[in-house]
Amino acid sequence: MTSHNPKIEILGQERRRRWTTAEKLSMVQETYEPEVTVSLVARRHGVQPNQLFAWRKLASQGAFTAT
Numbered sequence: 001m002t003s004h005n006p007k008i009e010i011l012g013q014e015r016r017r018r019w020t021t022a023e024k025l026s027m028v029q030e031t032y033e034p035e036v037t038v039s040l041v042a043r044r045h046g047v048q049p050n051q052l053f054a055w056r057k058l059a060s061q062g063a064f065t066a067t
Contacts, residue, residue, distance in 0.1 A: 017046075021064050027052060028059045 019027075030041045031052060038056075042049040058064060 024055050025059060025064055028055050031056060 027041055027045055027047065030036060030044075031038045038049050038052050041047075042052050055064075
């Protein structure tokens with residue numbers, strides 16, 4: 001009887017990135033430039049497109065401004 005033991009490679013501990021409000025707003029502003037897509041900006045900065053859409057929504061609601 002043979003057993004199949006797949007090799008598992010552990011690359012390291014993943015950590016969440018923290019973006020400052022200024023960085024988020026900068027990325028959001030890039031998405032509104034002509035001839036630029038959200039996907040392109042996301043790839044450029046290593047962010048998921050859905051995260052950028054969420055930040056765009058928050059920015060439009062004024063959530064990134066100081067109280």
